[in-house]
Amino acid sequence: xxxxFTVLPPGEAFATFGRGCSPVDRSEIVPLEAALxxxxxxxxxxxxxxxxxxxxxxxxYAVRAADTNGASEQSPAYLRLVDDVPTGVVPLxxxxxxxxxxxxxxxxIPPGADAVVMVEDTNxxxxxIEVLAAVAPGEDxxxxxxxxxxxALAVPAGRRLRAADLxxxxxxxxxxxxxxxxxxVAILSTGDEVVPIGAVPGPAxxxxxxxxxxxxxxxxxxxxxxxxxxxxxxxxxxEAALRAARxGADAVVxxxxxxxxxxxxxxxxxxxxxxxxxxxxxxAIKPGKPTxxxxxxxxxxxxxxxxxxxALVVAWRIVRPxxxxxxxxxxxxxxxxxxxxxxxxxxxxVPSRPGREDFRPCTLARSADGALHATPVFxxxxxxxxxxxxxxxxxVPLDRSGLAAGETxxxxxx
Amino acid sequence: xxxxFTVLPPGEAFATFGRGCSPVDRSEIVPLEAALxxxxxxxxxxxxxxxxxxxxxxxxYAVRAADTNGASEQSPAYLRLVDDVPTGVVPLxxxxxxxxxxxxxxxxIPPGADAVVMVEDTNxxxxxIEVLAAVAPGEDxxxxxxxxxxxALAVPAGRRLRAADLxxxxxxxxxxxxxxxxxxVAILSTGDEVVPIGAVPGPAxxxxxxxxxxxxxxxxxxxxxxxxxxxxxxxxxxEAALRAARxGADAVVxxxxxxxxxxxxxxxxxxxxxxxxxxxxxxAIKPGKPTxxxxxxxxxxxxxxxxxxxALVVAWRIVRPxxxxxxxxxxxxxxxxxxxxxxxxxxxxVPSRPGREDFRPCTLARSADGALHATPVFxxxxxxxxxxxxxxxxxVPLDRSGLAAGETxxxxxx
Numbered sequence: 001x002x003x004x005f006t007v008l009p010p011g012e013a014f015a016t017f018g019r020g021c022s023p024v025d026r027s028e029i030v031p032l033e034a035a036l037x038x039x040x041x042x043x044x045x046x047x048x049x050x051x052x053x054x055x056x057x058x059x060x061y062a063v064r065a066a067d068t069n070g071a072s073e074q075s076p077a078y079l080r081l082v083d084d085v086p087t088g089v090v091p092l093x094x095x096x097x098x099x100x101x102x103x104x105x106x107x108x109i110p111p112g113a114d115a116v117v118m119v120e121d122t123n124x125x126x127x128x129i130e131v132l133a134a135v136a137p138g139e140d141x142x143x144x145x146x147x148x149x150x151x152a153l154a155v156p157a158g159r160r161l162r163a164a165d166l167x168x169x170x171x172x173x174x175x176x177x178x179x180x181x182x183x184x185v186a187i188l189s190t191g192d193e194v195v196p197i198g199a200v201p202g203p204a205x206x207x208x209x210x211x212x213x214x215x216x217x218x219x220x221x222x223x224x225x226x227x228x229x230x231x232x233x234x235x236x237x238x239e240a241a242l243r244a245a246r247x248g249a250d251a252v253v254x255x256x257x258x259x260x261x262x263x264x265x266x267x268x269x270x271x272x273x274x275x276x277x278x279x280x281x282x283x284a285i286k287p288g289k290p291t292x293x294x295x296x297x298x299x300x301x302x303x304x305x306x307x308x309x310x311a312l313v314v315a316w317r318i319v320r321p322x323x324x325x326x327x328x329x330x331x332x333x334x335x336x337x338x339x340x341x342x343x344x345x346x347x348x349x350v351p352s353r354p355g356r357e358d359f360r361p362c363t364l365a366r367s368a369d370g371a372l373h374a375t376p377v378f379x380x381x382x383x384x385x386x387x388x389x390x391x392x393x394x395x396v397p398l399d400r401s402g403l404a405a406g407e408t409x410x411x412x413x414x
Numbered sequence: 415x416x417x418x419f420t421v422l423p424p425g426e427a428f429a430t431f432g433r434g435c436s437p438v439d440r441s442e443i444v445p446l447e448a449a450l451x452x453x454x455x456x457x458x459x460x461x462x463x464x465x466x467x468x469x470x471x472x473x474x475y476a477v478r479a480a481d482t483n484g485a486s487e488q489s490p491a492y493l494r495l496v497d498d499v500p501t502g503v504v505p506l507x508x509x510x511x512x513x514x515x516x517x518x519x520x521x522x523i524p525p526g527a528d529a530v531v532m533v534e535d536t537n538x539x540x541x542x543i544e545v546l547a548a549v550a551p552g553e554d555x556x557x558x559x560x561x562x563x564x565x566a567l568a569v570p571a572g573r574r575l576r577a578a579d580l581x582x583x584x585x586x587x588x589x590x591x592x593x594x595x596x597x598x599v600a601i602l603s604t605g606d607e608v609v610p611i612g613a614v615p616g617p618a619x620x621x622x623x624x625x626x627x628x629x630x631x632x633x634x635x636x637x638x639x640x641x642x643x644x645x646x647x648x649x650x651x652x653e654a655a656l657r658a659a660r661x662g663a664d665a666v667v668x669x670x671x672x673x674x675x676x677x678x679x680x681x682x683x684x685x686x687x688x689x690x691x692x693x694x695x696x697x698a699i700k701p702g703k704p705t706x707x708x709x710x711x712x713x714x715x716x717x718x719x720x721x722x723x724x725a726l727v728v729a730w731r732i733v734r735p736x737x738x739x740x741x742x743x744x745x746x747x748x749x750x751x752x753x754x755x756x757x758x759x760x761x762x763x764v765p766s767r768p769g770r771e772d773f774r775p776c777t778l779a780r781s782a783d784g785a786l787h788a789t790p791v792f793x794x795x796x797x798x799x800x801x802x803x804x805x806x807x808x809x810v811p812l813d814r815s816g817l818a819a820g821e822t823x824x825x826x827x828x
Contacts, residue, residue: 088607193502216577
């Protein structure tokens with residue numbers, strides 16, 4: 001196959017690719033305490049109403065609000081203390097006219113009462129309560145169903161579960177949840193010059209950095225990295241390794257050399273994996289242009305450039321949203337929009353060439369007024385140690401020939 | 415102990431507390447593939463120089479740059495092709511004057527050559543290479559040590575390891591790293607009205623939401639949550655439960671009711687755990703004011719409010735930076751400054767009362783121009799399901815009586 005190199009902008013490339021990808025269709029049941037970061041597979045409705053009983057939100061006295069009408073420091077209302085209801089205790093009697101029951105934050109409101117006068121607005125002498133401020137009905141009372149009512153949607157399917165979501169489920173007594181299985185992502189490195197990281201490279205050889213970085217990106221995005229080793233630059237062996245990698249995987253990520261001959265070899269091997277084959281051959285992104293995106297008999301395949309820094313940038317831009325999509329999360333069509341995209345004020349100008357999305361490593365710092373500032377890191381963007389010195393990447397849009405100092409720019413925190 | 419309620423702003427509260435906390439002093443050795451998100455305990459220097467050999471960054475011809483002086487389409491330079499060096503192969507001969515060696519992206523540059531002419535700027539006829547553009551010395555060559563030189567700091571101690579850091583370590587052949595042990599954080603709930611999430615609450619009882627949410631915040635911050643159950647509102651039993659929780663823990667987080675009597679009980683039990691005891695009693699934050707921060711015989715103790723939403727907000731604001739600090743990460747004195755703090759444009763005004771940091775649940779959305787917009791979520795901020803509907807929290811500063819529509823505000827993505 002001759003390399004056509006139909007280069008697409010990254011958003012368009014992901015959209016083309018993502019349309020052919022669907023979430024894994026395997027779900028599993030996990031205990032709530034193991035569900036952090038997992039993606040909910042089904043809507044979870046509330047099967048209870050919360051709170052299940054009216055609760056006080058203050059220390060004070062449960063009263064009939066009408067009995068405090070017009071009360072003030074100058075003209076207090078006087079009520080008779082008839083009970084004290086601690087938290088966790090069911091009131092034994094109701095609150096009648098001109099009566100008050102001592103209540104505590106979180107305690108059940110007795111029948112008859114419809115408001116709480118906070119203790120700071122009262123004086124108590126024996127069983128006489130002097131009320132120094134009027135309260136409205138409902139004041140400082142959490143009413144039944146104020147948090148959620150039975151039948152309402154508690155947490156929606158597709159939600160990557162956060163602390164608050166788990167809290168809401170715990171409140172409802174949900175102790176296990178049905179989540180999507182984590183997508184298994186096979187990771188294959190290729191290249192005659194590549195050796196495992198535990199090996200001592202011979203002359204002209206390099207260690208397999210991409211297996212490590214891609215696995216980290218996959219894991220962070222909620223996938224399970226499946227290491228598949230290193231294949232040589234040989235058509236038959238590469239194809240065999242790709243087929244083995246695909247076996248049992250929900251996606252395959254391979255990294256290959258960036259030379260044209262190796263890219264051709266890779267694209268051909270990917271094309272032979274199954275239809276429709278290669279969808280995108282080249283992305284208008286720097287670093288990372290020589291990227292291949294394919295769907296082969298239903299399995300998404302990403303061919304990353306061999307250069308470790310380029311591979312990592314494309315892993316962030318393409319593999320991360322792919323894994324989130326496979327994991328059952330809602331992902332924007334262009335693959336952007338996760339919460340790790342920030343805005344920052346650029347400290348120095350950044351030159352760029354229009355026609356490609358340029359990712360420049362930068363440090364981030366907050367100024368005294370709280371504004372986030374981005375400063376490009378010295379060093380070539382195709383070196384892994386430039387990325388190590390960086391906190392984030394400045395994304396120079398496709399249509400811009402550079403960014404000006406003082407401009408608010410988009411930064412991506414990997 | 416009488417409750418003094420010396421309420422401090424959150425930043426000052428964390429600073430007072432954090433000064434008494436030190437990172438865990440236990441380290442462990444983990445394989446590189448298990449090191450994502452762990453905090454490096456020692457500086458890792460490069461023990462090798464990378465790249466170890468000069469490499470081509472393009473497909474083309476390795477040449478002596480001087481031989482291309484003045485070359486152009488109109489007046490090409492002519493060189494003789496003497497070799498082809500694929501990636502992973504050691505060149506057998508050097509490049510002499512007016513000679514060229516075919517090279518490939520990532521391949522070793524032969525001795526004698528000091529630049530690469532990319533293939534697009536050449537024509538080849540037999541062993542004659544026509545060079546259509548001059549190249550400068552070093553052009554399209556990655557020189558020895560351009561990524562890192564032996565002896566330089568590769569990754570600094572205190573770094574929470576990211577994909578790029580692991581990649582740099584992999585490139586150097588570092589297959590295991592010394593990281594700080596993850597801090598063990600004991601989580602204790604208290605309250606006569608609180609039952610485990612698997613139980614059916616009786617009348618006036620509620621489920622223990624905080625054990626779940628606090629564990630999630632601890633885990634996300636890099637700690638190991640250690641569940642310690644529920645203690646009743648009884649001085650002796652609470653103290654015994656606190657002592658048991660502290661045993662083997664690097665920190666204790668308890669959540670207690672928010673009524674004054676229960677808060678007093680909790681503060682007294684914490685004070686008896688050891689000197690110096692309670693440092694902060696009350697934080698100027700909404701929700702979450704009734705928070706206790708203590709150091710007891712060297713162990714940090716956080717007393718959260720019992721209300722689940724309040725407890726979660728304080729867990730984000732105080733427990734998260736505490737865990738990061740204990741985990742060996744560098745944390746700002748005020749506990750802020752992690753990457754989950756964003757700026758957004760506020761869509762509608764938010765009223766607030768000066769004198770406290772007000773955290774308002776909001777949704778986030780990106781407008782067509784890429785700007786992030788924050789819209790407050792309808793519902794009381796002390797309800798857990800309000801937090802579930804939210805993407806983030808708008809932080810209204812202490813000194814502001816509300817925020818205006820259109821203002822750029824600080825939001826915290828938990």
